[in-house]
Amino acid sequence: MTANLTTQPTYAEQEETASLNFSARFQSSKALQQKSHTIIPGGAHTYAKGDDQYPENAPGFITKGKGCRVWDVDGNEFIEYGMGLRAVTLGHAYEPVIEAVSQQILLGSNFTRPARIELDCAEELLELIDGAEMVKFAKDGSTVTGAAIKLSRAYTGRDKVAICADHPFFSSEDWFIGSTPISSGIPQVTRDLTVKFRYNDLDSVKTLFEQYPDQIACVILEPVKVDDPVDNFLHEVQRLCRDNGAIFILDEMITGFRLHNGGGQKYYNIVPDLSAFGKGLGNGFAVSALVGKREIMDLGGINHERERVFLLSTTHGAETHALAAAIATMQVYKTEGVIEFLHRQGEKLTEGIDQAIAHYQLQDYFEVIGKPCNLVYATRDEQKQPSQAYRTLFLQETIARGFIMPSLVVSYSHTDEVIEQTVNAIAGALSVYKQALENGIEGYLIGRPVKPVFRPFC
Incomplete structure (x- = not known):
C-alpha cells in the first residue's frame, strides 16, 4: 500500500x-x-x-x-523506519548476510565444544574496537550489559551502579528495571543499589561519588543519545571513574555500527573499560557482545588466581549461524x-x-x-x-x-x-x-x- x-x-x-x-x-x-x-x-x-x-x-x-x-x-x-528496534542496519534479508547464515546453518548451529567460528568472530570484532582485548558473545543487549555490571562489582568489590537517567533503556535485568516506574517484583534492596546522574551534567556525577564514597562499582551510559557530549563530558566522567576506583562502561547497543565502525567510543576518541554491543552487530540476528580490558574480562575466565566470576554461560550464546551473520555484517561495514x-x-x-x-x-x-x-x-x-x-x-x-x-x-x-x-x-x-x-x-x-x-x- x-x-x-x-x-x-x-x-x-x-x-x-x-x-x-x-x-x-x-x-x-x-x-x-x-x-x-x-x-x-x-x-x-x-x-x-x-x-x-x-x-x-x-x-x-x-x-x-x-x-x-x-x-x-x-x-x-x-x-x-527503526528497522527491528535499530537492529537491522543493512536491510531486511540482506543477501550477503543471509548467504553466510545459510551456508553456516547447514553445518550445524550448536555443539558440545566451542566452534571455530567463535574464535573467528571474536577476532573480527576485536579488530574493530580499539582497546578491547577480550570478548564474550550472548544473544541480547540485556545479558551483556548485565554481565558488565557483574564484572564491575566483582572487580571493585562494590555494589552500587550509577546509570545515566537520560538514557531510556539498559537492560531487562533487576539492576536497571528496578530504577524505572515499572519496578514491580523487584526487591527494594536491589532498587537501592542503582543511582542516577544526568548526561552532560558532570556535577551530577561528582555528587554521586561524594554521596556514596567507595561504594560505586561502575558508571554506565551511552556515548550519545541526542546531544553531543559537551565540555569533554565522556572523558571527564571516565576521569572521575578512575579517580574514584569505578569501572567506566559504554552501552553501544545503538551507537555501535551507526556512529563509526569502531562504535561511539571511536567516534568520540575514548576507550572505556568495558562496552556492550548488539543490534547492528548481526543485522537483526540474535548476537551481542561484551568487550573490554583483559584484566577485568579475564575474571570470567579459568586461568587466573582471583575469585572466579560466573560471567556469561548461555546455551545459545555462540550459535554458529548468528556469529556467521555478525562476521558477514562486519565485513560489509569494512568494505562498503x-x-x-x-x-x-x-x-x-x-x-x-x-x-x-x-x-x-x-x-x-x-x-x-x-x-x-x-x-x-x-x-x-x-x-x-x-x-x-x-x-x-x-x-x-x-x-x-x-x-x-x-x-x-x-x-x-x-x-x-x-x-x-x-x-x-x-x-x-x-x-x-x-x-x-x-x-x-x-x-x-x-x-x-x-x-x-x-x-x-x-
Whole structure:
C-alpha cells in the first residue's frame, strides 16, 4: 500500500490528501491481536513492539521484509523506519548476510565444544574496537550489559551502579528495571543499589561519588543519545571513574555500527573499560557482545588466581549461524561505506522534514532530533508540551501513507528515492497535524493514544 510518489507533489497537493482514508485493511491483524493477548503477556515478546505503542489502525503482525520494506499479514506493504528496534542496519534479508547464515546453518548451529567460528568472530570484532582485548558473545543487549555490571562489582568489590537517567533503556535485568516506574517484583534492596546522574551534567556525577564514597562499582551510559557530549563530558566522567576506583562502561547497543565502525567510543576518541554491543552487530540476528580490558574480562575466565566470576554461560550464546551473520555484517561495514551512507541519508531526511515543518509553521510542535544516523522525533501539543496523543496522530497518518515510523532511524537500504517518498509522506502527515492543532485533535485521531512503555499501571 506504499503511496505512489514517484513525482514530487507540492505541499498544496499534500494538503488536498490530508484527510486520506486508511486504504489498508487489517482484518487478519485484528484477529491475531485478540488471540495473541490470550497466550502472550502484552501480545508481543518485546514491549516496544506492543499494541499500546501504535495507533489502533496499525499493522499488527509482519510476515516478511526485504530491504527497508515489510509486508503485514493482510498483504499491506510499508516502508519501515527503526528497522527491528535499530537492529537491522543493512536491510531486511540482506543477501550477503543471509548467504553466510545459510551456508553456516547447514553445518550445524550448536555443539558440545566451542566452534571455530567463535574464535573467528571474536577476532573480527576485536579488530574493530580499539582497546578491547577480550570478548564474550550472548544473544541480547540485556545479558551483556548485565554481565558488565557483574564484572564491575566483582572487580571493585562494590555494589552500587550509577546509570545515566537520560538514557531510556539498559537492560531487562533487576539492576536497571528496578530504577524505572515499572519496578514491580523487584526487591527494594536491589532498587537501592542503582543511582542516577544526568548526561552532560558532570556535577551530577561528582555528587554521586561524594554521596556514596567507595561504594560505586561502575558508571554506565551511552556515548550519545541526542546531544553531543559537551565540555569533554565522556572523558571527564571516565576521569572521575578512575579517580574514584569505578569501572567506566559504554552501552553501544545503538551507537555501535551507526556512529563509526569502531562504535561511539571511536567516534568520540575514548576507550572505556568495558562496552556492550548488539543490534547492528548481526543485522537483526540474535548476537551481542561484551568487550573490554583483559584484566577485568579475564575474571570470567579459568586461568587466573582471583575469585572466579560466573560471567556469561548461555546455551545459545555462540550459535554458529548468528556469529556467521555478525562476521558477514562486519565485513560489509569494512568494505562498503555503510556508516557514511547512514549519516548522509539521515541528513537528507532531516533537511526535507525541516522544510515541511517550516512550511506548516510547526517548529514549536514537531521536531527531528538526534544524530543523522539515529534520528527520532518529538511531538508537542497546543501548549507546546510533549504529547502522546500527537505522536499517535503522526503515526496514524504516516501509516495511512504506507510508512511504519516509530522513529526516523535509517538503514543501508533507505535509498534516495525512499527518502524522497518519506519526506512527501511526512509532509502530508504534518498537514493533518497542523489542522489538529488548529481545530482540536479529537476530530482527527482514531482511537486511543499510545502509551509510554515505562508506566506503573496499564
